[in-house]
Amino acid sequence: MKRNKPKYGQIINAAVIVIAENGYHKAQVSKIAKQAGVADGTIYIYFKNKEDILISLFREKMGAFVEDLKKVIAGKSTAMEKLLVLVEKHFKTFSEDHHLAIVTQLELRQSNKDLRYKINEVLKGYLELVDKILEFGIESGEFHPDLHIRLARQMIFGTIDETVTTWVFNELKYDLVALAPTVHQLLINGCGNK
Numbered sequence: 428m429k430r431n432k433p434k435y436g437q438i439i440n441a442a443v444i445v446i447a448e449n450g451y452h453k454a455q456v457s458k459i460a461k462q463a464g465v466a467d468g469t470i471y472i473y474f475k476n477k478e479d480i481l482i483s484l485f486r487e488k489m490g491a492f493v494e495d496l497k498k499v500i501a502g503k504s505t506a507m508e509k510l511l512v513l514v515e516k517h518f519k520t521f522s523e524d525h526h527l528a529i530v531t532q533l534e535l536r537q538s539n540k541d542l543r544y545k546i547n548e549v550l551k552g553y554l555e556l557v558d559k560i561l562e563f564g565i566e567s568g569e570f571h572p573d574l575h576i577r578l579a580r581q582m583i584f585g586t587i588d589e590t591v592t593t594w595v596f597n598e599l600k601y602d603l604v605a606l607a608p609t610v611h612q613l614l615i616n617g618c619g620n621k
Contacts, residue, residue, distance in 0.1 A: 435473050437463040439484045447526035451481060451534040478542055485535060486549045488527060492520055493552045500556070506564030507615055513560065514587055514614070515607040521591050522603040532588075532595045557583055583614055 441463035446454040456477055460467045474480045496516050500509045521528035535546055557580045564570035570579075590610055594603045 432473070434463070434465055434469060436487075438465065438470060438473060438480070439487050442480045442484050443488070443524075443526045443530055446481065446484075446534050447529040451477075451530075456480075481530075481535070482542065482545050482549070485531065485546055488531075489549050489553060492516075493556060496553075496556060500560070506560055506567055506569045507611075509560045509563065510583070510614060511607065511611045513557070514611050515604065517587050518591065518603045518607050518610075521594075522599075525599055528591060528595050528599070532592045554580055554584060586610060586614060 438459065442454070442459045445459045445462050449455075449458065454477065456470050457467050459477075459480065460470050463470075470480070474483060496513060499512050499516060503509045503512055521531070535543075558576055561570060561574060561576045561579050561583075565572055565574055565576075587610065590606060591603065594601065
C-alpha cells in the first residue's frame, strides 16, 4: 500500500469526516472520494474496500496518538504524572477532533466481529503504554505492589473510554479536558498504595 503519498492522508482525513457525519454504513466510498477531492477509483489504489479504510484510519490516528503520547510521557518522572498526561492527552485529542471522537466512540462499536478484532489489534500499542505506566508505578512504590496490571489496565482504559463516549452521546456539550484531573484522581485512588 502506498501510504507515503499525500492522497492517502487526504483520504484518511476525509473518511473520518464522512463516517462521522453519515455513519459507517451510509458512508459511501464515493462520498469519501468527493470529500478527499479525488476520483472514486483513486480510493482503490490505497484501500481494498470501505472496511479497510475504517481500519486504516483507526490505525493511522491511533498510531500517531500513541507515538505522541510516548514522547510526552517520557518527560514525566512519576507514574501519577504519566497517567495524568495520558488522560489529558486522550481527552484533548478527541475534544479537538469531534469527527474522530464520533468515529471511534460510535461507529467503530457498530462494526462486525472481524472488524472489531482488527480494531483491538490496533489498540494493543495504547494498552501496552498503560501497562508500562502501571509497572513503573509499582516499581516506584506509587502503586500497590500486588496491583493486578491487566485488571487495572481495563479499569483505566474503560473509564477513559466511557468518559469520552458519554461526552459524545451528550453532543459534546461540556469541556471534556476539564474532567481529566477528576478522572485521574479516581484512577489514582483505585491504584493507590495506601
